[in-house]
Amino acid sequence: MRDRWIFLLIVGVLAVGPFVQREVIATEILIFAVVALANNLILGYTGMLSFGQATFFGVGAYAAGLLTIHAGLPLPVVLAAATVLATGLAVLIGAVCVQRIGLYFIMLTFAFNQMFYFIAYSWTTLTGGEDGLPGVRRPAALADDLTFYVLVALLFLACLLLMKRVVDSPWGRVFRAIRDNEARAAAVGHDVRRYKLLSFTISAAFTGFAGALYSLLYGIVPIDAIHWLRSGDIVFMTLIGGSGHFFGPIIGAAFFIWLSETVSVVWDRWPMILGVVFALVVLFLRGGVVELIRRGHGLVTARGGAATAP
Amino acid sequence: MTPIDRRTFLAGSTALGAAAMVGGVPAVARAAKTTTILGIFPLTGPYADTGPLMSKAAEMALKEVDYEVAGQKLRYVTRDSETKAGSATRRAEEAIASDDVKYIVGPWSSGVALAVGEVARKRKVVHWFSGGTEDISGKRCHRYAFQWAASPWTAMDVVLATFRKQNQKAKRLYLFIVDYAFGWSLQKYVETLAPGHGFEVVGVDRHPLGQREYSSYITKAAATNPDAIYMVNFGLDTVSAVRQLFNFGMTPKIPVILSWSAGVEELVQMSPEMRQNMLVGTNFYYTIDTPVAKKFVAEYRKQDSKGLPPGYAPGASYGCMRMVLAGMRAAKSTDVPAVIKATEGLKIDDLVGEQTVVARNHQTVRPYFVLKTTPKSEMKDDYDFGTIINSSAKEQPGELNECKDIGSL
Numbered sequence: 001m002r003d004r005w006i007f008l009l010i011v012g013v014l015a016v017g018p019f020v021q022r023e024v025i026a027t028e029i030l031i032f033a034v035v036a037l038a039n040n041l042i043l044g045y046t047g048m049l050s051f052g053q054a055t056f057f058g059v060g061a062y063a064a065g066l067l068t069i070h071a072g073l074p075l076p077v078v079l080a081a082a083t084v085l086a087t088g089l090a091v092l093i094g095a096v097c098v099q100r101i102g103l104y105f106i107m108l109t110f111a112f113n114q115m116f117y118f119i120a121y122s123w124t125t126l127t128g129g130e131d132g133l134p135g136v137r138r139p140a141a142l143a144d145d146l147t148f149y150v151l152v153a154l155l156f157l158a159c160l161l162l163m164k165r166v167v168d169s170p171w172g173r174v175f176r177a178i179r180d181n182e183a184r185a186a187a188v189g190h191d192v193r194r195y196k197l198l199s200f201t202i203s204a205a206f207t208g209f210a211g212a213l214y215s216l217l218y219g220i221v222p223i224d225a226i227h228w229l230r231s232g233d234i235v236f237m238t239l240i241g242g243s244g245h246f247f248g249p250i251i252g253a254a255f256f257i258w259l260s261e262t263v264s265v266v267w268d269r270w271p272m273i274l275g276v277v278f279a280l281v282v283l284f285l286r287g288g289v290v291e292l293i294r295r296g297h298g299l300v301t302a303r304g305g306a307a308t309a310p
Numbered sequence: 311m312t313p314i315d316r317r318t319f320l321a322g323s324t325a326l327g328a329a330a331m332v333g334g335v336p337a338v339a340r341a342a343k344t345t346t347i348l349g350i351f352p353l354t355g356p357y358a359d360t361g362p363l364m365s366k367a368a369e370m371a372l373k374e375v376d377y378e379v380a381g382q383k384l385r386y387v388t389r390d391s392e393t394k395a396g397s398a399t400r401r402a403e404e405a406i407a408s409d410d411v412k413y414i415v416g417p418w419s420s421g422v423a424l425a426v427g428e429v430a431r432k433r434k435v436v437h438w439f440s441g442g443t444e445d446i447s448g449k450r451c452h453r454y455a456f457q458w459a460a461s462p463w464t465a466m467d468v469v470l471a472t473f474r475k476q477n478q479k480a481k482r483l484y485l486f487i488v489d490y491a492f493g494w495s496l497q498k499y500v501e502t503l504a505p506g507h508g509f510e511v512v513g514v515d516r517h518p519l520g521q522r523e524y525s526s527y528i529t530k531a532a533a534t535n536p537d538a539i540y541m542v543n544f545g546l547d548t549v550s551a552v553r554q555l556f557n558f559g560m561t562p563k564i565p566v567i568l569s570w571s572a573g574v575e576e577l578v579q580m581s582p583e584m585r586q587n588m589l590v591g592t593n594f595y596y597t598i599d600t601p602v603a604k605k606f607v608a609e610y611r612k613q614d615s616k617g618l619p620p621g622y623a624p625g626a627s628y629g630c631m632r633m634v635l636a637g638m639r640a641a642k643s644t645d646v647p648a649v650i651k652a653t654e655g656l657k658i659d660d661l662v663g664e665q666t667v668v669a670r671n672h673q674t675v676r677p678y679f680v681l682k683t684t685p686k687s688e689m690k691d692d693y694d695f696g697t698i699i700n701s702s703a704k705e706q707p708g709e710l711n712e713c714k715d716i717g718s719l
Contacts, residue, residue: 022407028400121490130421130490131445132395134428218403220428222395223421230396260397261404264390268353268362 036249038206044243047179052109058226060211086208242288367624391417395425440626447673451713468702562586574621582686594625
C-alpha cells in the first residue's frame with residue numbers, strides 16, 4: 001500500500017517536473033535515476049559495489065548513437081539493440097567479475113571500465129574519441145524537449161515497475177540473501193555466482209538502456225559518458241539517496257544533479273560542497289536522504305502520538 | 311511491501327502524460343532588451359586553474375564597453391564546464407533556457423568545445439572558441455560556431471619556417487605528441503609540412519594526456535640523434551617533458567620546440583635554465599605590439615596580485631569576446647542571424663593584429679606567433695620569457711580544409 005502511494009507521489013513529481021526544472025535537466029535526472037536504481041540492484045540488494053557501471057552506460061550510449069547516425073533505425077529498435085548489447089557485454093564482464101568478491105570485484109569492474117574507456121578514446125573513427133560522437137538526432141516527433149521528457153518519464157516509470165518486480169520476485173529475495181550472508185545463501189542451495197551474475201546483468205541492461213536515452217538527450221555522446229568518474233557519480237547518487245530503500249536512488253540522482261546545477265552557478269568550487277554533503281551522509285546518515293525523511297517522519301509521528309496519548 | 315499493480319502504473323502514466331501535454335512549459339525568457347552572453351570555462355576539473363583567469367579576461371572586454379553595444383545592454387553569466395563534455399552540454403542548455411543566452415564564449419578543451427558547439431547549433435546561439443581542434447572550422451563546422459585560434463596548418467607552417475631560419479643545418483626532428491585529437495591533427499600537419507621546410511621526422515612518440523614520466527621517450531629520442539625535439543602537447547604535459555629533457559641533459563644542447571604553447575602559464579613553471587634554446591609557438595603572447603593588446607595586458611597585470619601577464623588562455627577568452635562585440639557592432643544589432651552574417655568576412659585590427667573571419671568555414675585568419683626564449687642573463691624581469699621573432703597569418707590552403715558546407719542559419 002505504501003509503495004503505491006510512493007509511486008503515485010513519483011508520478012505527481014514527474015508531472016510537475018518540467019514546470020520546476022528545465023526539461024533537459026528534468027530528463028537527465030530521470031535517466032540517471034534509472035541508472036542509480038539499476039546500480040542499487042547490485043549495491044543495495046546484492047551487496048556488490050561496482051565501479052564500472054559507466055561501461056554499460058557508455059556502451060548503450062555509443063550503440064544508440066551509432067545506430068541512429070549510420071543505420072537510421074527506428075527509435076524502439078535503437079533502444080532495444082543498445083540494451084541487448086549492454087546486456088550481452090555484462091554477461092561476459094560479469095562472468096569474470098563475480099569470480100571475485102569485495103575489493104577484488106570492485107577492482108575488476110574498475111579495470112573493465114578503464115579498458116572500455118580507452119577503447120572508446122582510441123577508436124576515434126567509430127566513437128569520435130575525446131571529441132565525442134555528435135549528430136545523434138532524435139526522431140522528428142521527439143525533437144521538442146517536452147515531448148522527449150514525457151517519453152523518458154514514461155520509460156522511467158516502466159523501468160521502475162520492472163525493477164520493483166525484480167526485487168519483489170524470488171530472485172530479489174535470493175539477491176538479499178546473498179547480500180546478508182553469502183555463505184548461508186550458498187548453504188541453502190543457491191548458486192551464488194549465478195545469481196550475482198544475474199543481478200549484475202539486469203543492472204547493466206537498465207544502465208545501457210539509460211545510456212541510449214542519454215545519447216538522444218543532447219544529440220552527442222561525450223567521452224565522459226564512459227569514463228570511470230561517471231561510475232563514481234553513479235555510486236554517489238545511489239548512496240546519497242539511500243541504498244537501503246528501493247526508491248532512495250531516485251532522490252539521490254535528483255539531488256546530485258540538482259545540487260551540481262544550482263551550487264555551481266553560485267560558487268566556482270562547488271564540488272567541495274558535494275564532498276562535505278557526501279562525508280556527512282556517510283558519517284551521520286548511512287541510509288541517505290531516505291533515512292533523513294524516515295527520521296523526520298518518526299519525530300513527527302512520535303510528537304503526534306504523545307499529544308494524543310491519554 | 312505491496313507491489314505496484316498494473317492499474318496503478320497505467321493510471322499514473324496516463325495522469326503524467328495528460329499533465330505534461332496540457333501544461334505547456336514555463337518560459338523564463340527575460341525581456342528582450344538585454345542580450346546575455348555565457349562564459350563557459352573550467353572552474354573545476356583538470357583546468358580549474360585556467361578557467362577563472364579566462365572568465366576574468368572575457369568580462370574585461372565587456373567592462374571596456376560598459377556592457378553595452380549597438381544600443382543594447384549586455385549581461386554576462388558564467389557556468390562551469392568541468393572539462394567534461396556531458397556537464398558542459400547540460401550547463402549550456404540550462405543557461406540558454408534559464409538566462410536566455412544568445413552568445414557563448416569558451417570552454418578550454420577541444421572535445422568539450424565541440425560538444426558545446428552542438429548545443430549552439432541546435433539552439434541557434436553564437437559560439438566562439440579558441441583551441442587546437444581543426445574540426446570547429448573543419449569537418450564539424452556550422453553557421454553558429456567560430457574559431458579564434460589560428461589554423462593548426464598556419465601554426466605548424468610558421469613554427470617550422472622559423473626553426474629553419476634559426477637553424478640552417480638542422481634536419482632531424484623527433485616528435486612528442488599528446489595522444490588525442492588535438493595532438494593527432496597537429497602531427498598530421500608537422501609530418502606533411504616538414505619535408506617542404508627541409509626537415510625529416512626521425513621518430514614519433516605518442517604519450518597519454520596527463521603523462522608525467524618521459525624518461526622512456528627521452529631515451530628513445532636520444533637514440534635517433536635528433537636535431538630538435540618537437541612537441542605537440544599542452545600545459546603540465548609540456549612542463550613535465552621539458553623538465554625531464556633538461557634533467558637528462560638533452561637540453562639546452564638540443565633545441566626544444568613547443569609548437570602549440572599556452573605561453574606564460576607554461577613558461578612560468580620552467581626555470582630560466584630549462585627555457586634555454588627553446589622555440590615557442592603560441593596564439594597569444596603578452597608583448598604583441600598592437601594597441602588593443604597593450605591596453606589589455608596593462609589592465610590585466612594591474613588586476614593580478616603578482617602582476618602576472620596574461621597567457622594564451624585569458625588572451626583567447628578576451629579575444630573571443632572582442633570578436634563577439636565586433637560582430638554586434640558590425641551588425642548594429644545583437645540579433646543572432648544578423649550578427650553571424652556581419653561576422654562572416656569581418657576584417658578588423660584587433661588583439662593580435664589583423665583578424666579576418668573566413669565566411670566559408672568561420673576560421674579566423676590571424677597571426678600565429680613564434681618566440682625565442684630569453685637567456686637568463688638577458689631577462690629584464692621575471693616574466694621576460696622570450697621575444698617574438700616571427701609570425702604568420704598564412705591561410706590554410708582551401709583544399710586541406712574539411713569544411714565543405716557551412717550550412718544554413
